[in-house]
Amino acid sequence: MxxxxxxxxxxxxxxxxxxxxxxxxxxxxxxxxxxxxxxxxxxxxxxxxxxxxxxxxxxxxxxxxxxxxxxxKPYPLNAQFKSQPVLSEDLRRAINELVTENGIDLKAVSAAFGIDVRRVAAVVRLMEVEKAWEQEGKPLAKAYNDAVLAMLPTTPYRPSNPPAHEPINDLPVHPWTRQQIFLPTSESRVFTRADAAKTFHPSLLPADERIAHPELVQIAKWEHEGFDRETRQRLMREKDSESVARKEMKEYKRKQWERRTQVTVPGRRWDFKFQDISAEKVNKDGRGHEAVGIRYGMPHEDRKKGQFKIPTKVE
Known part of the structure; x- marks a missing residue:
């Protein structure tokens, strides 16, 4: 040694x-x-x-x-493991400043720096906790933080040309897409992502709309169509304002619905909310999404004995 x-x-x-x-x-x-x-x-x-x-x-x-x-590769005997970069201190502070002081939307910051929107939200929460601790006089483990950052690869903060930290448009696997479906279709038919989504469920959105940042796909389409950078930014600002307006209207309707249908009884430690439930909402198969107990789900019968799912004709 x-x-x-x-x-x-x-x-x-x-x-x-x-x-x-x-x-x-x-x-x-x-x-x-x-x-x-x-x-x-x-x-x-x-x-x-x-x-x-x-x-x-x-x-x-x-x-x-x-x-x-x-x-x-920190482990010589494990060549498949690679150390992933972490956010640098300057990048974390810049993210917190853009969100808390400038009022930039979380999704906009996520798209600008190539950071998952959940990580952006976590950075903002932790920075607020750090500021609260500093005001309260609690000691911070700065030496430990600096030592860890010195040993790990970090993503630097470059305002003019920010590098992407991680993939932000990874498609999560929706539970509705885990079932086995055989759909016969004509060879001459153009089968799109929207058709595939409707096959799994009538209300399931296609993959282009279920990703974390569907606006990035739209920007790439505009660029492919020949729109210049200023036009793309103007169109995206218009879509962002429309999206914010729809989100605010949806939240307003949700609060109005809760005010009409729910009764809140304040308690010493918790507030109890009561809502009327109709037994007729379970549908004929008992799997209505508004039914009591729907959160527990029901397994698919793909592999159940006696279930023949391979079609024999084309509708």
């Missing part, structure tokens, strides 16, 4: 600033692998690198190549 500490392990006593400094980034002699790549020719330099590593090899401020995919 002491021989390793005096030999290859010396590189980990004083880690490189701005680098994760994982074991996989060094060879057995303690030499930084990506530093030695500069001495190879172009053919030998990229011979043993994957596509992701070649794309990520750019120079940083210290003259060393930027960390690639191989340098972000």
């Amino acid at each position: 002491f021989a390793w500490l005096k030999g290859p392990g010396k590189a980990f006593r004083k880690p490189l600033p701005g680098s994760s400094n994982y074991l996989s980034a060094y060879d057995r002699q303690g030499n930084l692998i990506r530093k030695g790549r500069e001495e190879r020719d172009d053919r030998g330099r990229f011979a043993d690198l994957g596509e992701d590593e070649v794309l990520k090899e750019t120079e940083d401020r210290d003259g060393l190549p930027k960390e690639g995919a191989r340098d972000l």
Whole structure:
């Protein structure tokens, strides 16, 4: 152990600033692998690198190549695990300032920085808790926070050209799409995403509208149609204002409905809400979405014995 500490392990006593400094980034002699790549020719330099590593090899401020995919593997025996970047301190503060002080919508901030809207909301909540603790005089673990950020790859804050932190348009798997359906259709028919959604459920939205940021798809369509950047921004602002108006109207109607149908009885610790339920809303199959107990769900009968779901004719 002491021989390793005096030999290859010396590189980990004083880690490189701005680098994760994982074991996989060094060879057995303690030499930084990506530093030695500069001495190879172009053919030998990229011979043993994957596509992701070649794309990520750019120079940083210290003259060393930027960390690639191989340098972000903290466990040498688990080559499939890669350390994912976290939000930098400057980016977290910028997000909180845009939301709390400038009044920017969470979805707009999420789309601008390429950060999941749930992560944006969590950042705002945690920053508010941090400010409350500072006002109350509670100590903050700043040293621990700085040490952790120094060991992990971070997404920097660049206002002019912000890098995307994570995929924000991943499509969540809806429970209605987990059932097995055989739908016969004509070969000449154009079967779209909207048709697939209606097959699973009449009220299920297509994939283009169920993603977290459907407006990004619309912006890409406008760009493909030849609209310039100013026109796209103007159209998007109009759609955003319409969306906000619809959301406010929907919330207003919901509150009016609760005021008409619910009775609130205040208690010492909780307020109890009572609402009239009609037994006729369970529908003929007993699975009405307004029925009591619908939250518990009912399993699909896809694999149940005696269920023949393969169609024999086309309607």
